[in-house]
Amino acid sequence: MSKVQQEPIKRKYLTVKRLLFIGSSFFLILITIMAVHIYQVTTPKSDGFVNSNLQLARIDFSGELSVKEQQSIESYVKSLPGIKSTFMNTSANVLVYTYILESVQILKNKKSNNESVSEAIVRKINESGIYNNTIRAERYMVNNTTAGSCPINGKQLSLYRKIGAMMHNILD
Helix, strand or coil: CHHHHHHHHHHHHHHHHHHHHHHHHHHHHHHHHHHHHHHHHHCCCCCCCCHHHEEEEEEEECCCCCHHHHHHHHHHHHHCCCEEEEEEECCCCEEEEEEEHHHHHHHHCCCCCCCCHHHHHHHHHHHHCCCCCCCCEEECCCCHHHHCCCCCCCCCCCHHHHHHHHHHHHHC
């Protein structure tokens, strides 16, 4: 009788041991995938470009732009030095672009010291004359209530940034 009682206990022990092994293996695989992903995102690409050197900006246009005007504006902004990519939302008359932070001085050609890169680009678009003068380009400004939701505006030493830096140091 004691032999029968010991058999289920041994099987139960093996099942728990197997579940722990499978669970810890799965967890280790997930951690490895996360570490490789963080490393790939933060490592410079073959062209020496790092994603953290990009700034995303948006310009809203008041009024209706023709398709030709939209294309002209997008190609004009894309031709400016330091602009990495552009996207024109044709239905909303919104231009979204990214620029490389190191090229700030090239982009500015500023009128004043207080003018930001985005303001300089808006000024250049408005002065270019490539679209109807009744329509104005305006820099999109994030209001204070939503500005805190951006992870870049958060604490520079957040847990996510610390984990990312640690993974990058380990894998580098």
